Amino acid sequence: MTVCLVSLLPVMGYGQQTPDHSEHSGHQMSVDPAGVVMNENHDTLPRDCREISRDYSLIVHAGRKYAADVPGMIFGMDTYEIRVQPCARVEITFVNEDHVRHQWMVHGLPNYLYPAGMFHIEASGGNRVTGTFIVPGDDRTYLVHCDMAQHMEKGMRGQLVAGSGSGNLWAVAGISNAFYRNFYLPGYSSLLVTLVLIGAFLSAFWLVRRP
Amino acid sequence: MTKRKSFVAALVLALLCFPPQWYPLPLRLQLTTWFGAADYRDLPASLPPGIDNAEEYCPPDPQGWRDPQTIEGVEIDASAACVADNPFAVATFVRGTNNVDSATLLKSGLTADAVEKGRDLDGDGDPDEIHIRLEVAELNGGSAVVSGPVTQYQIAPGIKPGMWVFAPKFVGMAVENFATNQARRSLRLPSPAIRVEQGDRVRITLENTHYMPHTLHLHGADHGFVDSSGEGNDGVPLTSETAVMPGDARSYELNPRQAGTMFYHCHVQPHVHVMMGLQGLFIIEENRPDNWLQTMNLGAGLVRVPSRRSQENFDREYDLHYLDLDKELSERIQRDNDPRLITRSMHREYDITDSQPDYFTLNGRSFPYTFRESLVVGEENERIKLRVVNGGGKGIALHTHGHKFTVTDRDGVRLPENSRTPQDVLWLATTQRADLALELVNDGLHAYGPGIWLFHDHQYKGITNDGIGPGGNIGAIVYSQYMSGTGWPETRGVSWDQYFTAAYYRKEIPVWEHYAPGLFSDTGTDWWMLLRILGLALALGILVAIPIGTVFRRR
Numbered sequence: 158m159t160v161c162l163v164s165l166l167p168v169m170g171y172g173q174q175t176p177d178h179s180e181h182s183g184h185q186m187s188v189d190p191a192g193v194v195m196n197e198n199h200d201t202l203p204r205d206c207r208e209i210s211r212d213y214s215l216i217v218h219a220g221r222k223y224a225a226d227v228p229g230m231i232f233g234m235d236t237y238e239i240r241v242q243p244c245a246r247v248e249i250t251f252v253n254e255d256h257v258r259h260q261w262m263v264h265g266l267p268n269y270l271y272p273a274g275m276f277h278i279e280a281s282g283g284n285r286v287t288g289t290f291i292v293p294g295d296d297r298t299y300l301v302h303c304d305m306a307q308h309m310e311k312g313m314r315g316q317l318v319a320g321s322g323s324g325n326l327w328a329v330a331g332i333s334n335a336f337y338r339n340f341y342l343p344g345y346s347s348l349l350v351t352l353v354l355i356g357a358f359l360s361a362f363w364l365v366r367r368p
Numbered sequence: 369m370t371k372r373k374s375f376v377a378a379l380v381l382a383l384l385c386f387p388p389q390w391y392p393l394p395l396r397l398q399l400t401t402w403f404g405a406a407d408y409r410d411l412p413a414s415l416p417p418g419i420d421n422a423e424e425y426c427p428p429d430p431q432g433w434r435d436p437q438t439i440e441g442v443e444i445d446a447s448a449a450c451v452a453d454n455p456f457a458v459a460t461f462v463r464g465t466n467n468v469d470s471a472t473l474l475k476s477g478l479t480a481d482a483v484e485k486g487r488d489l490d491g492d493g494d495p496d497e498i499h500i501r502l503e504v505a506e507l508n509g510g511s512a513v514v515s516g517p518v519t520q521y522q523i524a525p526g527i528k529p530g531m532w533v534f535a536p537k538f539v540g541m542a543v544e545n546f547a548t549n550q551a552r553r554s555l556r557l558p559s560p561a562i563r564v565e566q567g568d569r570v571r572i573t574l575e576n577t578h579y580m581p582h583t584l585h586l587h588g589a590d591h592g593f594v595d596s597s598g599e600g601n602d603g604v605p606l607t608s609e610t611a612v613m614p615g616d617a618r619s620y621e622l623n624p625r626q627a628g629t630m631f632y633h634c635h636v637q638p639h640v641h642v643m644m645g646l647q648g649l650f651i652i653e654e655n656r657p658d659n660w661l662q663t664m665n666l667g668a669g670l671v672r673v674p675s676r677r678s679q680e681n682f683d684r685e686y687d688l689h690y691l692d693l694d695k696e697l698s699e700r701i702q703r704d705n706d707p708r709l710i711t712r713s714m715h716r717e718y719d720i721t722d723s724q725p726d727y728f729t730l731n732g733r734s735f736p737y738t739f740r741e742s743l744v745v746g747e748e749n750e751r752i753k754l755r756v757v758n759g760g761g762k763g764i765a766l767h768t769h770g771h772k773f774t775v776t777d778r779d780g781v782r783l784p785e786n787s788r789t790p791q792d793v794l795w796l797a798t799t800q801r802a803d804l805a806l807e808l809v810n811d812g813l814h815a816y817g818p819g820i821w822l823f824h825d826h827q828y829k830g831i832t833n834d835g836i837g838p839g840g841n842i843g844a845i846v847y848s849q850y851m852s853g854t855g856w857p858e859t860r861g862v863s864w865d866q867y868f869t870a871a872y873y874r875k876e877i878p879v880w881e882h883y884a885p886g887l888f889s890d891t892g893t894d895w896w897m898l899l900r901i902l903g904l905a906l907a908l909g910i911l912v913a914i915p916i917g918t919v920f921r922r923r
Contacts, residue, residue, distance in 0.1 A: 195540070221613070229705075256575060256615060256616050257616075258503070258575070258577065260540075273545060281481075304540075304542055304543065305577050306518075307509050307519070310705055328512040336512060337515070338512065339709055
């Protein structure tokens, strides 16, 4: 439904500034009706890599159905963690199974190679988009997420681990806990806590006063 | 010391420390007759003002978005106020995302299918098949990882209530950049004002990018209960259809026979969803030849490409969208991240029957930010059209200084000429619309001459930000000779520094500090009186402890 009237905009390679999104100036974008790839890099090696260590070709599916079995999440991916070797060339095919836009973005890449340190795939509803980038040579964990408002918060948050990584990121579904996690206590908890507090006080008081 | 001596000493201390302000009046009068007034003691000095560095009143416009310009053959009027919409987006809304060249589309920031315009069905030179796509975005929402709100949008200095908006489809991130977490400039309150033409075949696809179910209800606009394929088309999950679930999309159709200023909003749990910001102006313009409409007006305000009918009758047109926000509701999306908890909190624990609005916005901002973008700027003898909607939960008493306006249309229906009279207060109930004709004719009735004339809700809470004034929905009618070249009204030397600080709206700065420094400032502390009262507290404690201790003495 969402793509039936899409005009056929030719695939373009742009480095122009988008005035509406001024901080994205200098990004290399390729845009077509299926989506966008920003800052794609097939060939330029990061400074700390002498050669491509390995080529990966990975498929990531996204959509609400992938969050169905993750309590408290609305949007999801079939893969929340991707492990690659340092200096690997990674081709991601991002398959959006929802009827709205989704994104697969990596943050923290070197700014000299990826403007604002980002590699970004956006797929419109029901579409698949492929993009390629090269990870640097250090062991590091990179944030992967969808930057639609609240999509990261409601499930689309993952990590790309290069080499042995630099520790898990917070709040990655199935991998790490939320930094600000709710308590999920029953409604009568405060009464229970009060009773235990009073009981403890009285018991201790009685014990201390015993001759 | 024995208990008795201690008791007496404490009693004397208590009497000595007891502040004279608390003596019984007869005793004070008697003491006065005996000893006269007490000696003068300095009142505490005024505290120095604690004004933060003020924000820039009027951000610069390096890309020249305010300037009049022609893009894709679309003549875009100048925007006199200092913050203007992206003119490439304006031109793309006029031509359609499928009819502009790829460079313009890229500069507009829109997706290729955001607003598509098709055939000219009546052969009058403008497109009549319009396909609009809307997403739903959360601003100032919560997160499981960072403590402050995410995708931030300030309605006034330091004020970031949680809200939901319908948004056009923009390519890329929701934020300007990952580090600042500021919402991208076009992602904002209010939901965009939408303009279509009478007789257009309009299709609006709601792509639900939000984590809750939503619908689209076309309030006041001529639409069928079911669409051409027999699907529910009213957007009411009680009667016509189920809601659009997160990640899903649904299209609504209309072919409006009547022109007028209408409204659109989500109809899922409307007492919550509409009040969170899922509402916008929906304007049906009269059919005219070669009537290329600016399908969306981001953030409402000045219509930079007005319709043919507007050009025939008015010199300028502005959309004014009023909305109040209850922080008791809006903060709930910031408190929790789990959508199950948010849903319970917003729809079962929040009780709108106990609610009071705290923030009052005009075109998505509260004073002083209203002056950056929602000024009604005009020249003497001009005739200006204002399309006004009150989307808030409380009524507004819209008052114009220096002018009497005329209501030409109410709820999208033209009023007979003989029923129109100039007025300076207009009552607008919730969701009511009024089209106003504002004539800048200095005849002592319609206008009193050039100046900077406020217009605002005359229900006083509406001119505050959570009780601090000036704030809320204050805007101004500004004659062009009172506008500086950068887009800021020349307010005759009055400093607004304190209004452009978050501290002022945190209630930390005395209200008149800027023009009467020291006179009405916060006061210092009377440390001597504090010492005296602490002495009294000490003495009272001893006075109470001695008899109780005696009674419950351990044997």
